[in-house]
Amino acid sequence: MPVRRILIIIGGVILVIGSRLPWMSVPVLFGVEGPTYEAIEIGWEGNGIATGGIGLILILGGLFLGERRGVKYSIPGAVFAALAIMVVAGCVWRVFEIDPGAGFFAATGVGLYVTFIGGLVALVGVLLKNPIPLNA
Numbered sequence: 001m002p003v004r005r006i007l008i009i010i011g012g013v014i015l016v017i018g019s020r021l022p023w024m025s026v027p028v029l030f031g032v033e034g035p036t037y038e039a040i041e042i043g044w045e046g047n048g049i050a051t052g053g054i055g056l057i058l059i060l061g062g063l064f065l066g067e068r069r070g071v072k073y074s075i076p077g078a079v080f081a082a083l084a085i086m087v088v089a090g091c092v093w094r095v096f097e098i099d100p101g102a103g104f105f106a107a108t109g110v111g112l113y114v115t116f117i118g119g120l121v122a123l124v125g126v127l128l129k130n131p132i133p134l135n136a
Helices: 003-019 026-030 035-041 044-064 075-098 110-127
Strands: none
Touching: 003 044, 003 075, 003 110, 026 075, 044 075, 044 110, 075 110
8 A cells, every 4th residue: 555545544544533632722712611611622613523524534535545547646635635724724713813811722722733733644645746655
C-alpha cells in the first residue's frame, strides 16, 4: 500500500478521534459551568459531526478506492481534507471573536488541535505526488 494512502487513512482516523474530543472550554468562553453545558464542548456547534464524517469518508476512500494510473492526486480527497481544516479555522476565528479573557489556549481544547493535525495529515497524503511503496 503506498504511503499516500496510509497518510490519508491515518489523517481520517485522527479526524474521527479529534471530532469526539473537547474543542473548547465553556467556562472560559462563556462563564457558565455545569453538566448541561459540557456537551457543547465536544465538537463545538456540531463541527465535530462534520469533521468526523469527513474523516470517515477519507478512511473509506483510502481503504477501498484503488490507485488509478496517471492520477497524481485526488481532487475530492483534497476538498474534504481542506474542508476539515477550514472548519477548524472557522472555530479558531470564532474563539478570537468571543475574545476570552483567560487567553486563546485556555479557551480551546485538545480536540481542536487534534482535528487540525488530522486534516493536515490527510491533505499531505492526498497531495503527495510521488507514490512511494512501503516495501521499496
